[in-house]
Amino acid sequence: MRTPLLFAGLISLGGCSLLPPHDPSQAWIDLHTNPASELRADEVDDKPLDDDRFFQVPPGRHALQARLLFAVAGSDIGPDSEAMPRNCQVRLEYADFAAGERYRLVAGNIGFRAWAKLYDAQNQVLAKGREGRCGEF
Numbered sequence: 699m700r701t702p703l704l705f706a707g708l709i710s711l712g713g714c715s716l717l718p719p720h721d722p723s724q725a726w727i728d729l730h731t732n733p734a735s736e737l738r739a740d741e742v743d744d745k746p747l748d749d750d751r752f753f754q755v756p757p758g759r760h761a762l763q764a765r766l767l768f769a770v771a772g773s774d775i776g777p778d779s780e781a782m783p784r785n786c787q788v789r790l791e792y793a794d795f796a797a798g799e800r801y802r803l804v805a806g807n808i809g810f811r812a813w814a815k816l817y818d819a820q821n822q823v824l825a826k827g828r829e830g831r832c833g834e835f
Contacts, residue, residue, distance in 0.1 A: 717751060717752060718749075720754070720800075721754060722797065722798045723756070723797050723798070724754045724755055724756050724757070724797060724798075725754070725755050725756075725757065725795035725796055725797065725798075725799050725800075725801060726752065726753070726754050726799070726800050726801065727739075727752060727753035727754070727755070727762065727800075727801045727802070727803050727816070728752060728800065728801070728802050728803070729751065729752060729753075729764065729802075729803050729805075730802055730803070730804045730805075731766065731768075731804065731805050731806055732806055734768065734769065735766060735767060735768040735805075735806065735807065736766070736767040736768075737764055737765070737766050737767075737803070737805050738750035738751075738764060738765045738767070739751065739752055739753050739762070739764055740763045740764050740765050740787070741761075741762070741763040742755055742760055742761070742762055742763075743760055743761050744761070744763075750765075753803070755795050756795075756797075757795055757796055757797045758793070758794075758795060759791070759792070759793040759794075759795075760791070760792065760795055761789065761790070761791045762789070762790045762791075762792075762803065762816075762827075763787055763788070763789050763790075763830070764787070764788050764790075764803060764805060764814065765785060765786070765787060765788075766784075766785075766786045766787075766788055766805045766806075766807065766812045766814075767783070767784070767785050768783075768784055768786075768806075768807045768812070769781040769782065769783050769784070770782045770783075770784055770807070770809060770810050771809075784807070784810065784812075784832055784833070785832065785833055786807070786812035786829055786830065786831070786832035786833075787812075787829070787830030787831050787832070788805050788812050788813070788814040788827045788828070788829060788830065789827055789828055789830050790803065790814050790816055790825050790826070790827035790828075791825065792816055792824055792825045794824075799818070799819065800819055801816055801817065801818060801819075801824070802816070802817040803815075803816055803817075803827075804816075804817060805827070810832070811829060812829045812832065813826075813827065813829070814826070814827030814828075815827065
């Protein structure tokens, strides 16, 4: 009795993290940040996305927008300050997305400022993002 329940529980947990199959006619962009932050895909070419876990784009030039949610450490604010939650847009443009290729959008923060970089499969930096609007959650 325990085995079927355990198996069903593991399947239900694993199903939450499954990503759709990669379309080989498009470029796939994975999202990465540190464990204390959250990075979500937001828009491609100013059009909202249905799934905020990744980007998938046709070959060519595209503007990506993601949201980085992080906490600014109290030590970056002032003595005896508590951490402050932030929600920042990061925007990045790249002209040469290639069909079938995988890319990584890596984002993080230094104090109040968000940053982003796009990497190819060989870990080469292809583009640097810029911070957009930021605020509290």
